[in-house]
Amino acid sequence: MQGKMIWQKKNCGACHQIYGLGGFLGPDLTNIYSAVGKGPMYIKAFVTAGTPVMPSFHLQEQEMTELLQYLRHVDASGKSDPKQFRVNYDGTIAN
């Protein structure tokens, strides 16, 4: 829950999405934790260094750990990739 508060206090949702909900400037981070070639170290590098668009957030070690825990919890809750949905003839979907 502490990690979620860091996500909110830094207003990460202004640029990033969880399950396709949120901002449009950065990528969807629902499954960033388990994505091939990404994961905790990748997240840590981006949050610490920032990008030309994203500021560096100067998180303390404890805050960074909590944020990573939150992203791990989000990742474990399900998959957000729209390619994984099965479309039925009546317009409904299943995953």
Added chain:
Amino acid sequence: MEPLPINNVRLTKLFLLAGLILLLTGMLFGIIGGLQYIMPGFLKMYLSFEKVRPLHVSSVVFWILLAAMGGVLHYTREYTGQNLFSTRLLRVQLTLFLGTILLILISYIIGSFGGREYWEFPPLLAIPILLGWGLFVINYIKSIKSLKKQPVYVWMWLTGAIGFLFIFSESYLWVLPYFQKDVVRDMTVQWKSYGSLVGCWNMLIYGSGIYLMEKISNDKAYGHSKIGFALYFLGLFNLFFNWSHHIYTLPVSGDIRHIGYLVSMTELLILGRIIYKWKETVTQAQKFDHLIPYRFLWAADVWILLNLFLAIAMSVPAINIYTHGTHITVAHVMGTTIGINTMLLMAICFDILGENIQFKKRSQRQIANGYLIVNGSLFVFFMALVGAGIQRSRWQMNQDAGPFGEMMVSLAPYFIAFTLAGLFIFVGFSMITYPLLKSFMHSNYGSDNNANQNTGSITVNEANKLLKSALTEPVKVE
């Protein structure tokens, strides 16, 4: 009889005035946000995107809320022919809202966030908003007094006002650990509440739109008609149950998706009715085209049609998985908040703030040109977002998609188009609102011209006379 204090009228007008200022402010932040899309790093040191976005969103949301409340309160006074229940409540309500909005904007600038979509301010600031809204509800209910044989717009105002109070509270359930600890549960409740909140403010705005249409046409039949009430109940039904298209891709129960899908398809009835009545709407548009408020009502009608097509398509889950998380969603949001809500609220602003104002020929031309620029640019803005959304959707559904950054670079032409269009929307709205605000300020802050200026009050008879003349001669233009 007790005289009506002019302050009561002035205060309702101040809601609209403050709203218009927030609209222009919000659009300026929107342009800065657009520039940050095409020039990465622009103002990053001072006003990075996570600050600019909430500054834009909150300013515009509060434009909608302030103008919607101002419209309802002003029309309630006009409809009942009596002063509102309490001028003091009205004053406290306005002070609470303006003070809190100022604190909210400051909190964004200094980087203090609550971090929730729409309400990105620290949660403590939700308390004065809730209190202010509560005062609005009390003032409205006490002013209406009885619900017997009331027209449909009185019911719409009532449901919108009370509904918002409960649903706004619901949107803060995340502060409780039960909701906070489970991301899917939290997001489901969050987006359920947001869908219904929009439904609530739509009830307020559409209700005022119906009232204004009756006032312009001098035809009171619709407000008491069966079809009016049938469409109201359909709207209410959708307000409660038509929200799950926001969360089709969340791992929720299939039942939620199916119910949302079924309920959203009832909007086809509204779409069918609009198409069926289109010829009548066009005839009416030709008849009242010389009235500024009517022109905005007509523009809203066109935008309703366009947005309804998109909304219904997005409510089909099989289509939604392509549009979800893309700029097509933004196109839908912009189409509804600017094309529908803002057009209706502009009609209301011109009717209320522009009463007793004779616009000079030059101002009339400026308003007409601004109107064309706004609607033309909004169409370009809307299509640019749809275009960006389609391209992003193709990227999302592509098995061999490249990196996110590469996709964003490929969207640059769309970003340039929507930023430029946004700039023109701002110019157009400035051209529209400037003569209105200027004339309004010169008219002694909108006090009724025929009112007794010495005592600062008018009698009920005088008010009724003014109301009658407003009904027969709404906003004269040369």
